[in-house]
Amino acid sequence: MINSKYSKWWLLTLLCLGGGLARATEPGRPATHTFALGPTQFLLDGKPFQMISGELHYPRIPREAWRARLKMAKAMGLNTIGTYVFWNAHEPQPGKYDFSGNHDVAAFVKMAQEEGLWVILRPSPYVCAEWEFGGYPYWLQNVPGLKVRSQEPQYVAAYQRYIQAVGKQLAPLQVNHGGPVLMVQVENEYGSYGNDKQYLTLNKQLFEQAGFDGLLYTCDPARDVAAGYLPGLLPAVNGLDNPQQVKQIVRTHHNGQGPFYIAEWYPAWFDWWGAPHHTVPAAQYTARLDSVLKAGLSINMYMFHGGSTRGFMNGANYKGDTSHYEPQVSSYDYDAPLDEAGNATPKFMAFREVIAKYRPAGQPLPAVPAARPAAVLPPLQLTRTARLLDRLPAPVANATPLTFEALKQAYGFVLYRATVPGGSTQTLKLTDLRDYAVVMVNGQRVGTLDRRLKQDSLRLTLPTGPVQLDILVENMGRVNFGEYLLQNTKGITHSVRLGGKEVKNWRMYGLPFEQAPVVAKATGAAPVAAGGPVLRSASFTLNTPADTYLDMRAWGKGSVWVNGHNLGRYWSIGPQQTLYVPAEWLKKGSNDITVLELLKPEQATLTTLNHSLLNELKP
Numbered sequence: 001m002i003n004s005k006y007s008k009w010w011l012l013t014l015l016c017l018g019g020g021l022a023r024a025t026e027p028g029r030p031a032t033h034t035f036a037l038g039p040t041q042f043l044l045d046g047k048p049f050q051m052i053s054g055e056l057h058y059p060r061i062p063r064e065a066w067r068a069r070l071k072m073a074k075a076m077g078l079n080t081i082g083t084y085v086f087w088n089a090h091e092p093q094p095g096k097y098d099f100s101g102n103h104d105v106a107a108f109v110k111m112a113q114e115e116g117l118w119v120i121l122r123p124s125p126y127v128c129a130e131w132e133f134g135g136y137p138y139w140l141q142n143v144p145g146l147k148v149r150s151q152e153p154q155y156v157a158a159y160q161r162y163i164q165a166v167g168k169q170l171a172p173l174q175v176n177h178g179g180p181v182l183m184v185q186v187e188n189e190y191g192s193y194g195n196d197k198q199y200l201t202l203n204k205q206l207f208e209q210a211g212f213d214g215l216l217y218t219c220d221p222a223r224d225v226a227a228g229y230l231p232g233l234l235p236a237v238n239g240l241d242n243p244q245q246v247k248q249i250v251r252t253h254h255n256g257q258g259p260f261y262i263a264e265w266y267p268a269w270f271d272w273w274g275a276p277h278h279t280v281p282a283a284q285y286t287a288r289l290d291s292v293l294k295a296g297l298s299i300n301m302y303m304f305h306g307g308s309t310r311g312f313m314n315g316a317n318y319k320g321d322t323s324h325y326e327p328q329v330s331s332y333d334y335d336a337p338l339d340e341a342g343n344a345t346p347k348f349m350a351f352r353e354v355i356a357k358y359r360p361a362g363q364p365l366p367a368v369p370a371a372r373p374a375a376v377l378p379p380l381q382l383t384r385t386a387r388l389l390d391r392l393p394a395p396v397a398n399a400t401p402l403t404f405e406a407l408k409q410a411y412g413f414v415l416y417r418a419t420v421p422g423g424s425t426q427t428l429k430l431t432d433l434r435d436y437a438v439v440m441v442n443g444q445r446v447g448t449l450d451r452r453l454k455q456d457s458l459r460l461t462l463p464t465g466p467v468q469l470d471i472l473v474e475n476m477g478r479v480n481f482g483e484y485l486l487q488n489t490k491g492i493t494h495s496v497r498l499g500g501k502e503v504k505n506w507r508m509y510g511l512p513f514e515q516a517p518v519v520a521k522a523t524g525a526a527p528v529a530a531g532g533p534v535l536r537s538a539s540f541t542l543n544t545p546a547d548t549y550l551d552m553r554a555w556g557k558g559s560v561w562v563n564g565h566n567l568g569r570y571w572s573i574g575p576q577q578t579l580y581v582p583a584e585w586l587k588k589g590s591n592d593i594t595v596l597e598l599l600k601p602e603q604a605t606l607t608t609l610n611h612s613l614l615n616e617l618k619p
Helices: 063-076 105-114 138-142 153-173 197-209 222-228 243-253 286-294 346-356 526-530
Strands: 035-037 042-044 047-049 052-055 080-084 118-122 181-185 215-221 234-238 261-265 298-301 384-387 396-398 413-421 425-430 436-441 444-450 457-461 466-474 496-498 506-511 534-542 548-551 557-562 565-571 578-581 589-597 605-609
Touching (some): 035 215, 063 105, 080 105, 105 153, 197 215, 215 222, 215 261, 234 243, 243 286, 261 286, 436 457, 565 578
Parallel strands (some): 052 080, 215 234, 234 261
Antiparallel strands (some): 035 042, 384 534, 413 506, 425 457, 425 496, 436 444, 436 466, 534 589, 548 578, 548 605, 557 589
8 A cells, every 4th residue: 555645746857768758748848757666676656666767966077067967877677766866065155055056966966867767865964975075065173063973952953954955955856846856865964973863854854844745755774774874754764675674674664565675775985095806796686786776765876987086075084092084085986887987887788787787678778888998198397496495475473373274165175384493303293183194394305294193293303493383284185974974173183292392382274175276387306305295287288188197197186176176185005096087077279277286296206097007005
């Protein structure tokens, strides 16, 4: 028996995936559909519907390539896509919303509908997703007493404002309003964090007040479903693909009924700096995918296509002092069926073959689009050079170091500068560095400190006289999972001591790099001789833009911008050694590239490849 709560009919304007274009009931009036929970299956227009879905995230794909990726989803046999909605992308500063360009999530959802795909929407403020702060905007940490993922009033007020803004964009695109959104997820794997059912009820109420009045569901890893589900909502299961076990878990928490939905099915995993690239052969998954689909379960692959985590938006894992801080790499290739550039992999073809067995009769799969062309460019000489220390903004002065948050800076770098007496050899100690520091004495690099390696001290030999001490600190990504969400400030978060004595009177220079840096002209050899971080730029000409991959193996550590787009981070330790440059961000004619290099200021030649290098570790 269909749950009457979800069985209303609403006017819709969408493709009926079960049988092509739906006919309007009368001229000028759109066709109507329903989507509801049945006892064992989802019901689309009253008929069983099996979601075969794959996750892909609009900010991780150039907007110009969205449609191509959606067509690839159709070609693998998917009938649905899933996506998170990222709070820190949409409200970077309090009350300042951004739903434009690559953040135009409504356009992404509408485009999916145009391509004949349904959508599973995951707009909860917390996403995890290997994304900076799990999707939370940094500025929440500037509100004293605010506690994320709780009923704390300040958090609830910020949450409510945000979800109302999201609702204006996306609530009209629910299936019961004419859009492709079949279901909307409340919170995200909350059972792995807490078990406050009143908090989950509050989430549901906030969603409904924002206009999300269709099917709502929760999702949690199998072991955490009891803590994370909300009675009355469908509990989906993550990370489990044994059909009988999935059915048992859902029935236990859903009045003995289904339908049965695996909200996150992992064909591989993500990467972090200094650890091997994660790959799993398709052969280990094809039989399991087949068993799930044969049993009639609905499924969402996480990820179908990962793409790239551009700019400074990668997250990190950290489980406390007994563990290591693990910042994630910029590539979100994920060893997914669709690779970082959007090309079909052997895993794609193997999964497509399985899915084809479960297509409705008379509906063959679309042809697989050809791989995107990739080019090797002539070596680039980055001759326009500037010392980073010569490009500083106005400072903020304070007796003690201020965090990024206190400086109202979300991401990037802060340079901390103080004057100390010289003429001795002493130990420099930073308490709670977050996360990576380049230490300079009178403009010369003398060492680095790395939170991953639990490094906090450096032995310094200081020349005579007053010494300029510079500490350039990089935010390598806020923790995106677990209890340390609440301990996520960045920079020098406590104190600096030299020879046991606290260093006071700091000037702090914010370097968020919200816009691509510009180096107007060559400045000769002086920046190289100085030994500190540099900006290097060049222009290059293309006749036919094509995908390419920057080969960063000869470089040290930093970030790269092409035509104003921040491609992400590179770091010689690996495993990622290339940065993917999508053809959509290149131009026929003149193009510009800028590299911020922290460790090898002498490096000036940049080469490219026609493929990625994601599994090369260096000491």
